[in-house]
Amino acid sequence: MSTSTESTNPGGRRRADRAAAPTATGSSAAGPGNTPLLELRNVGITFKTTTGDVEAVKETNITVMPGETVAIVGESGSGKSTSALAAMGLLPENGRISEGQVFFHGEDITHPSRKRLIALRGSEIGMVPQDPMSNLNPVWKIGFQVRETLKANGLPHADKDVVQALKDAGLSDGERRMNQYPHEFSGGMRQRALIAIGLACNPRLLIADEPTSALDVTVQKQILNHLEKLTKEKGTSVLLITHDLGLAAERADRVVVMQKGRVVESGPAQALLQNPKHPYTQQLVRAVPSLTPEDIGAADEGDAAQEIVQIKELVKEYKIRGSWGRSTQFRAVDEVSFTIRKGHTTAIVGESGSGKSTIAKMLLGLEDITSGTIHVDGKDISTFSNKEWFGFRRRVQPIFQNPYGSLDPMRSVFRSIEEPLRVHKVGDAKSRKEKVYDLLDRVALPRQLGDRYPNELSGGQRQRVAIARALALDPEIVVCDEAVSALDVLVQDQVLKLLGQLQEDLGLTYLFITHDLAVVREIAHDVCVMESGKLVEVGSVEQVFENPRQDYTRRLLDAIPGKDLLEV
Amino acid sequence: MAWYLVTRLLQMIPVFFGAIFIVYFLMFATSGDPTAALCGDRGCTPATKAALEAQYNLDQPFFLQFLLYLKGVFTLDLGNNFSGRPILSVIAETFPNTVKLALIAIVFEAVVGVTLGLIAGLKKGTWIDSSLLFMSLLLISVPVFVLGFVAQFVIGIKLGWTSPTVGAGAPIQDLLLPGMVLGAISLAYVVRLTRNSVAETKTADHVRTATAKGLTPGRVRNAHVLRNSMIPVVTYMGADLGALMGGAILTESIFNVNGIGYQLYRSINMGDGAMVVSLVTLIVIVFVIANLLVDLLYAVLDPRIRYA
The missing domain is CATH 3.40.50.300 (P-loop containing nucleotide triphosphate hydrolases)
Incomplete structure (x- = not known):
């Protein structure tokens, strides 16, 4: 395994890296002489919002060699999905690639024609999306949704081809399955159907955006194993997007860590995990529960x-x-x-x-x-x-x-936490106020947050509010x-x-x-x-x-x- | 599915009787002396009045009147109205006109409304979207009689494209203009509903997945955006079909269409209880059936809905 940390891009050395990054793309899996299958070169992605332009992704370099699996890891909002989707021209209407270039097998596809884009999608670049519940159209049968993929990319699309695609993705009994609707499938089965769609046309690159995060851990394992087997057989490159560092390290040849729209570190999976250099990666490695078995509960007597x-x-x-x-x-x-x-x-x-x-x-x-x-x-x-x-x-x-979902969006944080106290008639207005502030202190939220509404908080802050509310009555x-x-x-x-x-x-x-x-x-x-x-x-x-x-x-x-x- | 249909049809029975009873009671309670309207300004002799009351069962107590009316419903003999014509033949003559008018209106609002709504939804935030929204708002704010008279005057009289009023037998070409006027306001709502629904669906995850498959934009639009967006629109139009059939009073009066709305208006004025009750019951049945059809159509549009 090569230990090169190509396209590492920590804050200060950007200029120097910009020139160096494209040539430094080396991967032991494919050899340095090959053309990368996908290359994002200094890509910046900008979203137009009502309050002005927001640059969601900055100066990002990501390279995927033929046959290689690369994982992008980062928390929500780090720009990992955005970077990958931009390569397929799937950004939301208000987003665009504002800087840099995207190459697919040497071809510049930063701003491709509509026709070229449609030709690329499906047959060259496939996608397995994140949420199996919302990514299949509920009103069409599974078979229809697989068939139209084959048809759109000019492949044979008779019943037996649809059955074969489903079978490849691990859905046996395809004759029956193709006549069912998505709501008749379990989450794991839907994800398999989506894998069938993503791989139906034998794309050279598969973008798998959190393909299993909505699934149970045992199903997750089956699906990832199957996906790995399929892509190995077909020689498909995979760009795996995940928030789970453990999963990324296990499945990918190389890992790219993103934070706040920038690549902070990248390199071979094992090396990166055992010897993280960037403080953020170190933090991530420490936080993965499966990697750090420490008991944080109270002592057991x-x-x-x-x-x-x-x-x-x-x-x-x-x-x-x-x-x-x-x-x-x-x-x-x-x-x-x-x-x-x-x-x-x-x-x-x-x-x-x-x-x-x-x-x-x-x-x-x-x-x-x-x-x-x-x-x-x-x-x-x-x-x-x-x-x-x-x-x-x-x-x-x-x-x-x-x-x-569990906080009333029409109530301020203060009122949400105070409500159980009012319902159970605990204390007077003044003592209740003190109690609420005390609870906010306990869950490590600043007191002035009390005036805010749930939509102004992050997920973690909201869960802290929910904890504070649960603790209000001293349960x-x-x-x-x-x-x-x-x-x-x-x-x-x-x-x-x-x-x-x-x-x-x-x-x-x-x-x-x-x-x-x-x-x-x-x-x-x-x-x-x-x-x-x-x-x-x-x-x-x-x-x-x-x-x-x-x-x-x-x-x-x-x-x-x-x-x-x-x-x- | 069959079980669902049976229960739904069984539910229609209490609705049917309840509606007849309520309307019958209201007519009985509100109209003063129905025979006074029949006799005109000069009044009738007590003998004529008694004869009339006997003919229309007005001399009986309320419940007996009601039961006699029900008997008429089941023997398909609703009796005569105050003009002396059998009520059934009045309905047979006017109902088809109203149905034709309502169907023209609903087809107009479905075809034009959904098309414009789809365009606005796909172009959300552009000048096309804004101007379509503005026009629909304008249409909603204009009272239907203003719209009716203006259309009649401009298109029927000044331009002479159609006949300004509907002739005997209500031929389709005469009904086109009134149908469009009748459907105009609903059309504006359909545009807005479709627009919002399409704008929401087009950002759905499964639409992005469809795009990622390599489908052409046209195919994504027709197979994945439009069909999924139709569910709220179909609900609205189903409820509207009932409203169009019963609520065409103004349009039917303006264009002189001999439909049930127009008849209902006249019968209420005359205090012709039996006629009013019969027409309202008919409208209630139309409403209930239209709603049932909408519920069944749901299952066609959205396979997740299964009736058990």
């Missing part, structure tokens, strides 16, 4: 702690409407029993649909219990009167996944339902540390629902693993991670991206 929640043979059934008004029962939670220790963090992990959130909702009293019991402090919550529920809700507070138990899943890795790290600190200071008990095992390792004391409604494994975090008893748990653990990198 063994079994001495009191059991605050006891869940026994808990069952939740939903009615599913069938045809002609008949209904069938669906068991979302199937005889689950476990306990939660006071002052500790219990994590429930599992894939989507495993029933983990349903348990949290029943504990919060947001769903009725079909059978079984939940005892909190020895009291059965299903026997609560409305008044008892009101009191109980002070003691058990939730933090939800989506920080954009004993906090239910975190995927509370950090929507956050960038650095922000996620900060929020996890904050939660750990709060637990230490206030003796909080957490029930942590997540699909991310790396996060579990970092924060949890006890782990419950769920698979399709059943609890398959319970134990302390050490037991489960070091010595998993169930195949399913092992599969989940194996699927964590970048897991093996530390051991290399």
